[in-house]
Amino acid sequence: MKFGHFDDKAKEYVITTPHTPQPWINYLGSNDFFSLISNTCGGYSFYKDAKLLRITRYRYNNIPVDSNGKYYYINDDGVIWNPGTMPSGTETDTYECRHGLGYSRFHSSKNNLEADLLAFVPVDAACEINCLTLKNNSDVAKNVSLFSYVEFCLWNAVDDSTNFQRNLSIGEVEVHGSTIYHKTEYRERRRHYSFFTVNAPVQNFDTSRDEFLGAGNGNAFPEAVRRKKCSNSIASGWYPIAAHQIDLTLAPGEEKTFVFMLGYCENPADNKWEAPNVIRKAPAKALIERFDTAEKAMAAFAELKTYWETLLARFAVTSSNEHVDRMANIWNQYQCMVTFNMSRSASYYESGTGRGMGFRDSCQDLLGFVHLIPERARERIIDIASTQFPDGSAYHQYQPLTKQGNLDVGSGFNDDPLWLIAAVSAYLKETGDYGILDEPVPFDCKKGSEVPLFEHLNKSFHYTATHLGPHKLPLIGRADWNDCLNLNCFSSEPGESFQTTGPSEGPVAESVFIAAMFVQYGKEFKEICLRTGHEDLAKEAESAVADMYQAVLDAGWDGEWFLRAYDSQSAKVGSKECEEGKIYIEPQGFCVMAEIGKEEGLAEKALDSVHKHLETKYGIMILQPAYTRYHLELGEISSYPPGYKENAGIFCHNNPWISIAEAVLGRGDLAFDVYRKICPSYIEEISDVHRTEPYIYSQMVAGADAARFGEAKNSWLTGTAAWTFVNLSQALLGIQPEYDGLAVNPCLPKNFGGLKIKRRYRDAEYYIDIRKPDGVEKGVAWMEVDGKKIAGNQIPLIPGKKEYHVTVQMG
Numbered sequence: 140m141k142f143g144h145f146d147d148k149a150k151e152y153v154i155t156t157p158h159t160p161q162p163w164i165n166y167l168g169s170n171d172f173f174s175l176i177s178n179t180c181g182g183y184s185f186y187k188d189a190k191l192l193r194i195t196r197y198r199y200n201n202i203p204v205d206s207n208g209k210y211y212y213i214n215d216d217g218v219i220w221n222p223g224t225m226p227s228g229t230e231t232d233t234y235e236c237r238h239g240l241g242y243s244r245f246h247s248s249k250n251n252l253e254a255d256l257l258a259f260v261p262v263d264a265a266c267e268i269n270c271l272t273l274k275n276n277s278d279v280a281k282n283v284s285l286f287s288y289v290e291f292c293l294w295n296a297v298d299d300s301t302n303f304q305r306n307l308s309i310g311e312v313e314v315h316g317s318t319i320y321h322k323t324e325y326r327e328r329r330r331h332y333s334f335f336t337v338n339a340p341v342q343n344f345d346t347s348r349d350e351f352l353g354a355g356n357g358n359a360f361p362e363a364v365r366r367k368k369c370s371n372s373i374a375s376g377w378y379p380i381a382a383h384q385i386d387l388t389l390a391p392g393e394e395k396t397f398v399f400m401l402g403y404c405e406n407p408a409d410n411k412w413e414a415p416n417v418i419r420k421a422p423a424k425a426l427i428e429r430f431d432t433a434e435k436a437m438a439a440f441a442e443l444k445t446y447w448e449t450l451l452a453r454f455a456v457t458s459s460n461e462h463v464d465r466m467a468n469i470w471n472q473y474q475c476m477v478t479f480n481m482s483r484s485a486s487y488y489e490s491g492t493g494r495g496m497g498f499r500d501s502c503q504d505l506l507g508f509v510h511l512i513p514e515r516a517r518e519r520i521i522d523i524a525s526t527q528f529p530d531g532s533a534y535h536q537y538q539p540l541t542k543q544g545n546l547d548v549g550s551g552f553n554d555d556p557l558w559l560i561a562a563v564s565a566y567l568k569e570t571g572d573y574g575i576l577d578e579p580v581p582f583d584c585k586k587g588s589e590v591p592l593f594e595h596l597n598k599s600f601h602y603t604a605t606h607l608g609p610h611k612l613p614l615i616g617r618a619d620w621n622d623c624l625n626l627n628c629f630s631s632e633p634g635e636s637f638q639t640t641g642p643s644e645g646p647v648a649e650s651v652f653i654a655a656m657f658v659q660y661g662k663e664f665k666e667i668c669l670r671t672g673h674e675d676l677a678k679e680a681e682s683a684v685a686d687m688y689q690a691v692l693d694a695g696w697d698g699e700w701f702l703r704a705y706d707s708q709s710a711k712v713g714s715k716e717c718e719e720g721k722i723y724i725e726p727q728g729f730c731v732m733a734e735i736g737k738e739e740g741l742a743e744k745a746l747d748s749v750h751k752h753l754e755t756k757y758g759i760m761i762l763q764p765a766y767t768r769y770h771l772e773l774g775e776i777s778s779y780p781p782g783y784k785e786n787a788g789i790f791c792h793n794n795p796w797i798s799i800a801e802a803v804l805g806r807g808d809l810a811f812d813v814y815r816k817i818c819p820s821y822i823e824e825i826s827d828v829h830r831t832e833p834y835i836y837s838q839m840v841a842g843a844d845a846a847r848f849g850e851a852k853n854s855w856l857t858g859t860a861a862w863t864f865v866n867l868s869q870a871l872l873g874i875q876p877e878y879d880g881l882a883v884n885p886c887l888p889k890n891f892g893g894l895k896i897k898r899r900y901r902d903a904e905y906y907i908d909i910r911k912p913d914g915v916e917k918g919v920a921w922m923e924v925d926g927k928k929i930a931g932n933q934i935p936l937i938p939g940k941k942e943y944h945v946t947v948q949m950g
């Protein structure tokens with residue numbers, strides 16, 4: 140069952156009922172100012188950092204689940220309704236929500252009054268614009284009262300939801316004409332403020348929540364809206380809000396448009412001498428003037444559309460498969476941008492107050508984003524590397540506003556360092572910008588500790604190389620990619636196994652997964668060394684990688700598949716000898732991606748075992764059999780009920796690893812089948828089972844052991860987006876950025892048909908025509924560039940050349 144449909148021409152998903160199984164959301168904003176917006180207008184806004192600079196308030200765990208947002212109430216002859224239906228919940232006669240690229244559009248009507256609400260964040264302004272048009276479709280004049288409503292958050296979202304004894308006394312506002320300023324200061328007196336304005340005179344306003352809603356009321360039918368009158372309240376403490384009242388008369392057929400704006404401003408840094416609560420309104424005035432007519436707002440909207448058209452044109456495929464084209468050209472790239480911006484901070488499942496930017500998460504997000512805006516990827520790499528410690532280990536997370544490592548979470552996840560090499564090598568392959576390796580980058584953000592970025596990679600590599608266990612496999616530390624595999628918790632005090640801080644390394648627990656990463660990214664490190672004149676290091680890397688490869692063959696192979704790990708007592712994890720959790724997905728995917736066991740015939744066996752033991756109709760589970768009891772020696776993984784999350788859920792993130800691994804072996808049908816099973820567009824039809832947004836990936840789908848098999852959770856912020864884009868664009872469609880140019884090497888189902896790809900790469904346009912005879916899954920028979928046959932399948936880079944026309948014959 141579906142709750143809407145794709146509109147590929149408009150690059151939108153059209154939701155046709157407000158009653159979706161979960162709130163189906165979208166993200167507005169691409170740089171600093173962001174909003175989350177659901178298909179019933181729920182959500183919130185923040186500037187740069189969802190924890191520290193939260194602009195509007197949202198209540199997670201609320202009832203109804205999604206009942207705070209930027210709302211517009213219409214009182215039309217006593218009937219109160221909202222364009223997105225919430226929070227009144229009044230059923231409208233028509234309803235449509237279109238989530239597009241950086242904007243959402245609501246179209247609804249009630250009693251012949253039509254509302255069109257367009258919400259977006261302009262490309263380069265710290266504000267959200269809401270254009271609301273009301274149209275009278277009846278044949279009599281209508282007197283309508285329109286109310287806006289946002290509830291301010293007192294900036295620090297954690298404090299805002301906990302420190303009431305203080306917060307209920309600090310709220311301050313100021314009102315000038317139609318602009319309501321929220322100027323509550325946070326403790327550090329950061330001198331920022333926000334405002335909510337509309338480009339029309341208002342009859343009245345409210346800034347006190349109690350005055351607007353009526354003390355003790357919810358926000359479904361505010362008292363002011365019922366009585367058609369705000370009371371011009373000025374909040375002092377308690378709960379500051381911004382509500383405008385606009386009374387209007389619409390003749391039959393007449394329509395009126397209002398431009399609302401929620402903005403964020405900073406006082407200039409030179410006003411330290413001013414009283415703390417004085418805000419300078421000039422920055423707000425300038426911002427307001429940029430968008431204070433419908434024409435100006437629509438010009439900004441057109442600019443946003445062009446921005447996205449230009450970005451997406453960097454990778455565009457035309458094939459005979461609508462799912463592939465839709466996901467590759469629109470939604471997968473879009474989600475890559477969102478995950479790049481948000482890491483794992485703010486979604487409807489991540490409160491914005493917990494995880495900031497993850498070291499491993501952001502490094503992986505970058506893999507799917509680097510082709511879109513390489514300059515921002517560059518900046519991100521420097522930010523991430525700046526949180527590394529001098530020994531190569533790293534803070535697991537950092538705060539986006541301060542860019543400082545998060546002390547509460549600390550370090551000790553031993554996969555983290557190697558992800559930095561993954562990110563930098565992807566950046567170098569995309570851009571050829573070796574200059575980044577010379578950038579001075581500090582350790583732990585400490586001034587004076589700067590060394591060239593290259594040294595950080597060197598530290599990453601050596602951190603793993605020098606932290607090996609008894610089987611010569613890398614020590615796992617607190618966990619590797621699988622956060623819940625806490626193999627050293629056995630050695631901590633009883634009852635402490637859930638702790639998130641603690642000894643950064645246990646005695647001996649080892650990870651086959653990190654070993655595979657080391658082989659994969661160690662090879663990249665060697666390449667980087669060779670290209671930067673570090674021959675000795677390159678040799679050292681080559682030999683350490685060879686040793687690791689051997690260690691995996693010697694101690695990481697279980698007979699039919701790769702082992703997952705050794706626990707702190709050196710017992711096997713993910714082995715046929717285990718009582719539960721006999722096989723895990725991660726080492727199968729990563730070992731084969733790293734080509735471990737390919738020559739020895741093990742790789743094929745490992746992937747066959749994946750299909751045999753882990754595959755379901757909804758995707759591949761992370762492990763089997765699920766843990767049915769708590770295993771002290773394994774930690775959090777066994778704390779989940781069977782079939783959920785890391786305990787045998789279908790963890791979407793590592794499904795593309797299997798698909799890429801299949802492509803390494805040239806098995807196109809199998810590679811594509813893995814892709815297809817979790818692909819949003821392919822599974823749109825089962826939206827009632829899947830329940831999260833059908834246009835983007837979720838972190839997890841409940842596995843076969845779960846009561847709710849097939850149901851997804853944690854949509855949007857998942858490494859699945861980036862890894863799937865790598866899988867689709869590089870492994871399946873075969874467009875592979877390499878250090879010295881673009882290579883083409885598709886791996887597709889036997890009957891996929893030919894395809895055309897346009898790719899922007901290193902300041903040139905590539906037009907690639909791939910001819911694929913039926914029956915062929917992988918292999919390039921010949922390749923022509925601008926009509927001339929070339930040797931191999933890598934397009935030679937010609938300095939200054941702006942266009943490459945490439946024909947590839949598979950076979």
Ligand code: BGC
Pocket residue numbers: 622623639775784785
């Ligand atoms: C997992 C969560 C887990 C957390 C612990 C996450 O990556 O997905 O389920 O509770 O790590 O740190």
Ligand code: IFM
Pocket residue numbers: 483497499500619620621622623785
């Ligand atoms: O690898 C982690 C990631 O960092 C956060 N989400 C869950 C993944 C698996 O545990």
